[in-house]
Amino acid sequence: MTQSFRLNDVGLINRDKKISFKFNGVTYYGYEGDTLASALIANGVHLVGRSFKYHRPRGFFGAGVDEPYAIVQLYRNGETEPNIKATEQELFEGLEAKSVNCWPSVNFDVGAINNFLKIFLPAGFYYKTFMWPKSFWYKVYEPFIRKAAGLGVASTKHDKERYEHKYEYCDLLIAGSGPSGLASAYAAAKNGARVILAEDKSRFGGTLLTSDVNIGNQTGKEWADGIISELKEMPNVTVKNRSQVFGYYDHNMLVMSERISDHLPSTKKFHPKQRLWYIRAKEVLISSGSIERPLVFGNNDTPGVMLSSAAKEYLKVYGVLVGKKPLIFTNNDSGYETAIELKKNGVDPIILDTRKDPHSEIIDEAKNLGIEIKFSYVVVAAQGYKKVKSADISKISDDKEQLGTIENIKCDCICVSGFWTPTIHLASQSGNKTQFKEEIDAFIPGESKQNEKTLGAANGIYTLDETLKSSFEVGNEISKKITNKENKVSFPNVVEKKSTVHDKFWCVPLPKGKNYKRFLDFQNDVAVSDIEIALREGYRSIEHVKRYTTLGMATDQGKTSNLNGLQLVSKIENKVVPAVGHTTFRPPYTPVSIGAIVGREIGKHSKPTRKSPMHFWHEKNNAVFVDAGVWLRPRYYKQGNETLFEGSKREAKNVRTNVGVCDVTTLGKIDIKGPDAAELLNRVYTNAWLKLPVGKARYGVMLREDGIVMDDGTTTRISENHYHMTTTTAQAANVLSHLEYYLQLVWPDLNVNVVSSTEQWAGAAIAGPKSRDLLQKLFPNSDVSNEGLPFMGYMEGDLFGVKARIFRISFSGELAYEVNVESDYGNFMWEKIMEIGEEFQIQPYGTEALSTLRIEMGHVAGSELDGRTIPYDNSLEGLLSKKKDFIGKRSLTREAFTAEDRQKVVGVVPLDKKTSIPEGSHLVKDSNAPLPNPKLGYISASCWSVEHDNPFSLAILKNGKNMIGEKLYVMSPLKNKVIPVEIVSSHYVDPKGERVRS
Amino acid sequence: MRSQNEFSYGGDATVKRPDLNKEISDQEWDNFVYNRKSLRGKHWELWQHISGCRQWIKVERDTATHEIFMTLKANEEISL
Structure with a gap:
């Protein structure tokens, strides 16, 4: 292919460097300095895609950010990116791009049939069409629409590129390096102000690169080059190209995306692909120019x-x-x-x-x-x-x-x-109320809301002389106020050709007998007739017209279409344009990649990872980890080729028959001290706390003010005015804030201090019939007999020279203890337990076995205490004190909370005793009832009961109290399962609770 | 000046919890638990310096512009 549309001597491209690239599989050549668009046009290629709705052929319409047509799928260095504007993408060696929105090819496109069906695709067609017959949706309409529509395909692979965030501040941020941007930046920089000058394109100068003008006996480009090189030398100035200021937020914070490597075949080592700048500017000068209509x-x-x-x-x-x-x-x-x-x-x-x-x-x-x-x-x-x-x-x-x-x-x-439409997006985003300027038929910024000023063409000033003069002036005035210095620059002589007024005419009437489509919005295929239909159907607000017709939507956000749309509405409605108003300008001005927004906070950098002091022991012993909030917890300790199911069953069974040990360091722990500590507990927990003796633990439930269960856990009285509270892993932070809220704001008279001690203590739960024997060997000098350390008892012990806290509490339903030592001794404790436990056949167990044990005991946890259940629902109503008030008590008298058939936790067993029940499934009475089948409840947690060797689940079931013995069906449309089940007590193992007291 | 992401929002600061053990109507309780004005403009809010000193503070903020006018410690009363 030859570049038959390329001239020999004009332009700013580098003809010494030929670049090869591929478009739709064909190899072409361009030059360094080309965009994909300019290189394709040089090769005579004008067909780049198909339109969104009618699949009409699409070429190039603009040469920059306003481009509505030339959107391509880009392939670079083994990655693919959708929605790239060919007019913005700089050419690099080996670039590959493909058309989007056409299938099977850009030259022969099946969807183009829509062009002949256009009478069936009027305004609002998404809302009107494809509604019936219902059965057609999944099989016919949706796959067809998905295949035929859309703008490119997002990659599903992990993005290997690096994106960075940068925080910066300056006296003046100047958005756009056209004549007004250069003049104001120069004047401000000379006064010593800290200036950031941002240019979206690779070349500085804006319209000066293309207009036939003379500034101080130089061409526009020569003058721009001179200013830029001088600015680059100044230490108080940052000049950035390929950088789009796309959002103007509160308190003069603006965000800019810098494309550092997009124009290169691959990103250089240790360089980011893009960088997002958060800039706090004292003053903002908007010199974003205008876009032709x-x-x-x-x-x-x-x-x-x-x-x-x-x-x-x-x-x-x-x-x-x-x-x-x-x-x-x-x-x-x-x-x-x-x-x-x-x-x-x-x-x-x-x-x-x-x-x-x-x-x-x-x-x-x-x-x-x-x-x-x-x-x-x-x-x-x-x-x-x-x-x-x-x-x-x-x-x-x-x-x-x-x-x-x-x-x-x-x-x-x-x-x-x-004619020209000022680019007022940034000004409008800042809160500036725009005003309509009759002489140019367009909106310009009005009164400033934040510290912002708009210059030049963006402000509706279309002569170079006036633009430069006013911009020098503004740059000088504003910077002078900030730096208290004035170093006035001499104003250059400007020669430009004078122009006369434009014609307000913009829409050619249809000739008789013809119904040509006359397009307003080129990206969304919105024609004059679509707006007419929308108005005929009663849409009046321009915001509604936009959404109904999709005028001004999608990736170009109507940069070329908005004003013509307004002019049409105003003409039909017989209103002036300012009375119609414009739709709200919202950031971003141009599309920003998700990668740039996320920055470095991806994968393991997205949140901190917390590890227990025993983590490395778990790692060495083949633990398979699971995320528990920000903690990593062993899910099970894999032996050989064991699956999760097999491993957790083995571990749970060993707890029921011998003894197991589980790392419970992650449980939230709060140290509570002060003379009013008991009173605080009495108010936040639902049960009575004033009479708990020293050396005893108690189980407690706390509610939110709306009566919903917030958390549960045990609290132990360590000494007279000192308590040790435990919370669930997930709620630890919330419970601490909750206590602080009441202590600081509601009951400041209570003399109590609370502090998190989660990280100060390492915890090991020792559970199983042989746990006492093990404990006795760990603490030979302590009396850990049933009398010496009864159920819910507490004592301090000496673990081979390390001070330990021993709690007799149980989550598994077995005889069990929890040992805490200071975190630094956590691993020592764990190794001692494993070493001495060997003779009792000890095995470590992970969270999966932990769940199994608690589920078959009917012990509620996070999946039941899910922010939607009250104490009754969890069969915790026995813990509600009638004698005292507590947080949330007043809410429990609400009608729905006291209903006779209120939901309650129950056990669920499949009739065949074989089929596992998926969590989240619904319980129904009749599996064949017509949809929507009335739902009686849901499965909150499932396990394989190691005690009974069959599946067992917990469910929250309507009228659960009276449902024991009922036969129902579990339905899981997601897993396509219908399972006949029997409702049983939630206490599937040791219902009388004898083991924990043994 | 501390970064906003060190703080956590805690709702309307003008809501007063009814005293414990006090007999109150359903309406009064609902007003305390649920009913909020959702104002546009100046609004007294609670914030907690959750990644810092853990103090709850009262902040007068404009819900539309995010401008902050005044802050009070937890034990200082708002004068409306």
């Missing part, structure tokens, strides 16, 4: 129809012709600038100007160059399917209502200019 006419989405400013940029920056027989269709002087540049490079454009008789310096120049100009002319429709081949043009009446005779002229592109 399209003119609306029939088939104005045909490839080859593009913005006239884009055509000029492709020529001046990349040395690329967008066509060899161009038609310029304009309502203002900007189109002439493009025509003049084309003419100077040996191409003969024809200008169609909607105005009747305009006069200006630029128009005169065009005339003098011999360019053919037709006044009061419009393009009625573009002709050609995959590329513009000709245009139907016509004279238009002075009132712009009547078309004349339609003529057809040959052309290969149509460059449109409908």
Whole structure:
């Protein structure tokens, strides 16, 4: 392939460095400094994709962030990325890209049938279509829509690239390096202010790179280059290209994404791909320029129809012709600038100007160059399917209502200019109430809300002289106030061609008998007729019209379509544009990759990992770990090829027959001290605490004020005014905050101190019939007999020279103890337990066996105390004191909480005693009842009972109290299972609780 | 100045818990547990310095602009 649309001597690309790349499998060549778009156009490729709804052919419309069409799937260094704008993606050696939204190929696209079905795809079609018949949805509509629609495919692989976050502050953040950005940055920098100047593109200078102007006897580009190199030398200035300031947040915090490596074949070692900057700026200058508006006419989405400013940029920056027989269709002087540049490079454009008789310096120049100009002319429709081949043009009446005779002229592109829309997104995001400026038919920023000012074209100022003057002025004034220094720079002489007023006309009427689609939003295929339908159907608010028609949505966020949409609504509604108002501008201005937002906080860096002091012992002994909040806990200790099921069953069985040891360091522990400690416990727990003797532990349940169970655990009275509270692993932090809340805000009169001691103690639970024998050997000098250390008793002991706390508490339902030592001795304790326990056939057990043991005991835990259940539901109503008040007590009298058929925890056993019951399944009376089948309850936890050797589950069941013995069905649509079950008591093992007291 | 992510939000600071053992109507209890105004504008809120000194504080904040006007210690009364 040759670059037949490339000029020999124009542009800023490096012709010495040829770059090869692939598009849809074909190899092409471009030059260093090209974008994917400019390189494709140089090769004559104009068909890049298919449109979203009708699958019409799509080419290039712009040359930057406003591009609605040219979205590609990019392949770089073994990774793939969707939604990349070809107009922004810089070319690198080996780049590969593919069209999106077309299947099977861009040239032959099945979805294009939609183009002929378009009468069935009107505004709001998502809401209206595909509703019936219901059975068609999963099998016909959805797969078809999924295959045919969408913009690219996200990679499902782990992103190997590195993304970073950076926090920065400055006196002035200047967004955009066009004339206003450069002038204000320069003036502020000279006054000694800390300046950050951000430019989205790779090249600085904005419109100065493409416009024919003279600043201080230099071309615009020479002047821009001079300023930039001077700024780069200054220590108080940071100049960043490839950096988009995309969001303006509260307190003058702005976020910028810097694309550090996207333009390289692969990211350099130790470099990030992208960096997100959080910038706190004292002052913000918005110099984001303006975007050209399209003119609306029939088939104005045909490839080859593009913005006239884009055509000029492709020529001046990349040395690329967008066509060899161009038609310029304009309502203002900007189109002439493009025509003049084309003419100077040996191409003969024809200008169609909607105005009747305009006069200006630029128009005169065009005339003098011999360019053919037709006044009061419009393009009625573009002709050609995959590329513009000709245009139907016509004279238009002075009132712009009547078309004349339609003529057809040959052309290969149509460059449109409908005047300019200031880019006010950042100003609007800052809270600035925008105002409509009649002379330019567009919104500009109004009164500043935060410390922000908008300059130049973004503020509706379209002459270079005025832009530079005001920007120098603003840069100087604002920085002077910050630095108290003034180092005024001399203002350069500016030469630019004068232009005249634009024509407010923007939408060409349909010729009689034709129903051409006239597009407003090119990315979402929203045509004039769609807006008309939406208004006819009663949508009035522009926000509703947007959502109903999808005008201004998707990745380009309507950068080229919003204003024309507003103009249309205002015309039909017979309202002025400011009365219609615009939709809210929200960050981000341009799409930001998820990777950049997440930054380094991925994988194990996303949260801290907490390990118990015995962690390395677990690791050495083949523990398979599970995340428990931020803790890593052994799930089971794998022996040979054991599965989780086999291993946990072995461990649980060993607890029931011999003795097991479990690392319970992760349990939350709170040290409570003070003369009013007992009173505090009495208020936060539901049961009575004032009479607990020293050396005793008690089980307690605490509620939220709404009566829902918050947490449970045991608290031990260590000495007169000293208690040791335990919480569940998951609720540890919440319970501490809860206690602090009441102590600091509600009952400050209570003299109590609470502090977390979770990390200070290592804990080992020793459980099983042989646990006392083991304990006696661990503490030969202590009396740990049933009399010496009864159930719920506490004592201190000497573990081979290490001070230990011994609690006789049980989670497994077996005779059990919990030993705590200071964390540093945790591993010593554990090894001693394993060493001495050997003769009692001790085995360590993990969380899976721990769960099995507690489930078959009917001991409620996190899956029942799930933030939706009250004490009654968990059969904890026996712990509710009638004699005293406590947190949440008043809520328990609520009608629903006292209902006769209130839900309650029960046990569930499958009738076949074989089929495991999936957690989360629903309980129903009749498995064949019509949907929605009334749900009676849900399975909260399941295990394989090692005591009975069959599956056993806990469930929260409506009227559970009276359901014991009932036969119900468990249904799990997710696992496609229906299991007949019997409801039994939740206490499946040792219902009288004799073992723990033995 | 401390970073906002060291703090945790704790709800409306003007809500007073009814005294223990006090007989109150369902309506009064509902007002304490559930009913909140969800104001736009100035609002007294509770925040806890959860990754720091663990103190609960009262903060007057604008819910629309996030501007903070005043802070009080847990034991200081809000004067409305």
